[in-house]
Amino acid sequence: CSKCHLSGRWKNDLGSTMSIGSVDSKGGFEGSYLTAVSSTNNTITESPLAGAQQLDDEPTVGFTVKWTFSKSMTVFTGQCFEDDNGNDVLETMWLLRSHAGERTDNWKATSVGRNIFTREL
Numbered sequence: 001c002s003k004c005h006l007s008g009r010w011k012n013d014l015g016s017t018m019s020i021g022s023v024d025s026k027g028g029f030e031g032s033y034l035t036a037v038s039s040t041n042n043t044i045t046e047s048p049l050a051g052a053q054q055l056d057d058e059p060t061v062g063f064t065v066k067w068t069f070s071k072s073m074t075v076f077t078g079q080c081f082e083d084d085n086g087n088d089v090l091e092t093m094w095l096l097r098s099h100a101g102e103r104t105d106n107w108k109a110t111s112v113g114r115n116i117f118t119r120e121l
């Protein structure tokens with residue numbers, strides 16, 4: 001099978017988990033994301049994700065999570081690599097957009113970070 005096909009369950013360095021469904025003929029996929037952390041006091045609930053991967057070995061990938069418990073949104077992008085032990089590692093960076101009450105608060109509404117995912121189960 002191709003190196004680093006994204007379908008399956010993943011866990012990142014924060015302890016968040018995600019499940020990616022089948023990848024269609026154009027590289028599209030859907031799934032769900034359960035974040036281990038949030039900057040809201042709301043109860044964390046599972047959130048839908050949608051994205052796409054290149055259909056090559058060690059593909060580039062992008063996906064968006066629309067949070068169900070907050071008005072915010074995160075886009076992840078990165079690449080899946082096979083490490084020296086033959087395990088898949090998904091290197092990503094993300095932009096987290098929080099909801100700004102007014103445009104004057106727009107400047108502080110986007111944060112950036114890095115997450116590394118490995119396969120779970």
Ligand SMILES: O=C(CCCC[C@@H]1SC[C@@H]2NC(=O)N[C@@H]21)Nc1ccc([N+](=O)[O-])cc1
Binds near residue numbers: 014037038113
């Ligand atoms: O809390 C949230 C929604 C959850 C974000 C989880 C982030 S996504 C990047 C990173 N990787 C993960 O696995 N988990 C974290 N949104 C939110 C709520 C409030 C505010 N705020 O500014 O008040 C900002 C963002």
